[in-house]
Amino acid sequence: xxxxxxxxxxxEEVASFSIMTLLxxxxxxxxxxxxxxHRRITFLHQAGAALLLGIVGGFVMFFVSLGEGQARWIYxxxxxxxxxxxxxxxxxxxxxxxxxxxxxxxxxxFRNLGKICYFAFVGTIVGAATFGVGMYALGQTxxxxxx
Numbered sequence: 001x002x003x004x005x006x007x008x009x010x011x012e013e014v015a016s017f018s019i020m021t022l023l024x025x026x027x028x029x030x031x032x033x034x035x036x037x038h039r040r041i042t043f044l045h046q047a048g049a050a051l052l053l054g055i056v057g058g059f060v061m062f063f064v065s066l067g068e069g070q071a072r073w074i075y076x077x078x079x080x081x082x083x084x085x086x087x088x089x090x091x092x093x094x095x096x097x098x099x100x101x102x103x104x105x106x107x108x109x110f111r112n113l114g115k116i117c118y119f120a121f122v123g124t125i126v127g128a129a130t131f132g133v134g135m136y137a138l139g140q141t142x143x144x145x146x147x
């Protein structure tokens with residue numbers, strides 16, 4: 001699943017540490033979200049707080065890896081801290097979309113259904129046509145990737 005630079009018993013240690021780290025980050029994100037809701041803080045959404053938490057965590061990992069004797073830390077263990085996009089699209093995104101649809105306020109949605117459909121269909125057609133014309137124009141210029 002993960003192409004690791006570490007082998008043997010150390011691999012299990014690193015994998016369990018990375019799983020624990022990811023679960024802690026998820027837990028902190030949930031706690032921050034509940035705190036933001038409880039304090040009625042409206043200028044920062046839970047997703048923004050999660051993004052900021054990820055940025056801070058990345059900086060901490062980067063600066064920890066700069067210490068003496070730990071210069072190869074990110075190279076050796078970084079593979080375990082990569083977010084798998086396939087896992088996200090198959091297991092995490094569907095519940096997010098379902099929850100958004102389930103908690104949707106139906107009245108404004110149906111009141112604006114015509115505008116939503118207009119932007120969805122006409123926007124898709126215009127975007128596809130623009131992309132197609134742009135790619136055709138680039139193809140006519142003779143610019144190609146070298147073979």
